[in-house]
Amino acid sequence: MTDALGWRRKFGVLAPSTNTIVEPDFYRMGVPGVTAHFGRIHIHDQDMSDDAGMGRLLDQIRAEMDATCARVMTCEPDYMVMGMSAETFWGGVEGNQRFVKQIKDATGLEVATGAQACQRALELYGARRIGVVTPYQPIGDANVVRFFGELGFEVGAIMGLRCPTAVSIAHVTDNELRDALREVDGDDIDALVQCGTNLSMVRLADEAERWLGKPVLAINAATWWMALRDNGIQDQLEGAGGLLRDH
Structure with missing residues (x-):
């Protein structure tokens, strides 16, 4: 059976519980037949006032990732989107590849990352x-x-x-x-x-x-663009930059 609203694609999105921007951004850039379903990564210590704080924040992300993937997978998405960018840059190219592999191993799905x-x-x-x-x-x-x-x-x-x-x-x-x-x-x-x-x-x-x-x-427009185009969705959008409008 095809999903009544996500008849083209359902995206599972992983985002920190503290993030209030990426979800409305993705909804604002929505196209017919594509839906986004958020799994919230629990952040219990959001202090990032110094380098050590940033490190602790990312440690929480990593510890929660598999459980967050498991929750969002219950809606049977077709594709994954990372709604946080820091972890996708961490450790350079190899770090991004490790992260992508972690998500693929946990979900069996391809994933768009900001990096x-x-x-x-x-x-x-x-x-x-x-x-x-x-x-x-x-x-x-x-x-x-x-x-x-x-x-x-x-x-x-x-x-x-x-x-x-x-x-x-x-x-x-x-x-x-x-x-x-x-x-x-x-x-x-x-x-x-x-x-x-x-x-x-x-x-x-x-x-x-x-x-x-x-x-x-x-970063949110670029990540959404990658998710759409990876899934063969070529809809062009106004108001979100030339990437989504022209490419």
Whole structure:
């Protein structure tokens, strides 16, 4: 039998319990016949005010991942989507591959990650030198730089906003993000990338592409784009950036 609403695809999404942005973002970018079903990863200590705090946060993610996968699999999804980006950059390319294998082993399904989605998008645009905005502490930024560097991209500038808690990431304003984009941009920058699925950036990235004249990849838009295209869904969307509109 075909699902009444998810008649094209049902996506299982893994997201931290503290994240208030990725779920409404994915719903806003919804297309007919595709539904997203969230498994919440329990975060009991959301302090990420320093490098050690970020490490503890990721330890919780890893400890909860298999159980979260098991819960979301009960709705019988067709494909998995990672609604958190830090873990997908951690440990560089090899770390991303380990994470993808963990999800495949736990669910038997393919998975879209923010890191891979950004890689595909940057290759599509032919970008080599990039500017990056994150909500992370320095250790998180270092892992982002490592991931892109191992793939041959050059991070020309990176700004970590050093959000003190996981929930506070969602409190970053458009003005703060606009200033951050300008800070990491330059004539020698081919594209801008925003990491952190709890940063509200999809709408602003769409606007920024017009006034900066270059690709601006919001992590939630890029991840959703990868999930749709991996499943043969070519619907084009307005208001979520050129990636979903034109590719």
